Amino acid sequence: MRNIVYLLACCAAVGWAQNTGAISGRVLTAAGSGEPIPNAPILVKNAATGASYSARTASNGSYSLSGLAPGNYEVSVEYPPIFIPFKRTVRVAQAQAARLEIRLDDVLLNTLGDSGAEFVKLIAPQPTPKGPTPRTRDGKPDLSGIWLGAIPSDPGKPEPLPWVEALMKKRGEDMAKDIPTSLCLPFGVAMSGTFGPIKFVQTPKLLVIIEEGDPPRQVFLDGRGHPKDPNPSFYGHSVGRWEGETLVVDTTGLNDRTWISFDGLPQTEMQHVTERYRRPDLGHLEVEVTVDDPSAFQKPWTMKKTHSLAPKNEEIMESICQENERDQRHMAAQ
Secondary structure, three states: OHHHHHHHHHHHHHHHHHHOEEEEEEEEEOOOOOOEOOOOEEEEEEOOOOOEEEEEOOOOOEEEEEEEOOEEEEEEEOOOOOEOOEEEEEEEOOOOEEEOOEEEOEOOOOOOOOOHHHHHHHHOOOOOOOOOOOEOOOOOEOOOEEEOOOOOOEOOOOOEOHHHHHHHHHHHHOOOOOOHHHHOOOOOOOOOOOOOOEEEEEOOOEEEEEEOOOOOEEEEOOOOOOOOOOOOEOOOEEEEEEEOOEEEEEEEOEOOOOEOOOOOOEOOOOOEEEEEEEOOOOOEEEEEEEEEOOOOEOOOEEEEEEEEEOOOOOOOOOOOOOOOOOOHHHHHHO
16 A cells, blocks of 8 residues: 555656756856856746745856746846846746856946956855864964855845835845945945955954954953943944853944845844854854844844855955045946
8 A cells, every 4th residue: 555655656746747847057157257156046936826936056156946837937136236136037848947047247347356257256165274173272262364255155034124125125226336335335244254355363352353445343352341322333342252162242333324235234223233153173164143123124133154264375455445446436327
């Protein structure tokens, strides 16, 4: 009897597969030699039923969505602020796989070193050194080192309030022209370490975080609390404490002048950010960032990413936003 049930189940699965189709392909940069774009979000929507399916590209830019009912699907990729949104309608036939290679144009305007291809190189996986977790004299994990930029592997699931959704929609329609970096302003705490390398200098009472192009950040480890009436700033006021092998950093006193995601999530003065840093071995730094802002989101949410230790010859370089800057005049004219 069990064999008959199993056979029927297999036949049903085969029949279902024969009645559906798939969409697969790769996502590449439009400029240059066509660099593969990893971790790009793919969304397909059935034009008739509204059913949606999503996936993210692999390290070589490939993606695949199967089990799609025959019909027309709108395929979209949005990867702000680097790339211009992509949309195209694809026909999925029964028991066939539609192939769609997606080329994303970058939205940047030729500032030296700024392009989609250069961005992809920054986020490409790098070989990491192997070995045990370094430790300080008091036995704590030593987070010191230069860490390569990291795009969140898990961006979390923020649930924005209506006013935030409206603001994000407007920023999308404006092609993210007011993104802080276009005005030579920093991204702030939640987006720290996303693009270029980031340097940690750890002492028993202070952690200093240095990122190219942004002001240094201080995390006090001496047991002090937050000031009662902080002056709101881009990086706020940060204090840290150890919970076993994890450094927990608590930040308040933030301003409302920056974004906390590529798609325009805002930072408000009520925002409270909790970061958890863990160095499981020599070559990796695991980070969890929890955003708690009741003025903008229905509940707290957490994003996760993992930095790789930079090669020995890597160093933080001086980066002055206004030097050789060519974008802002064009952004203001839009």
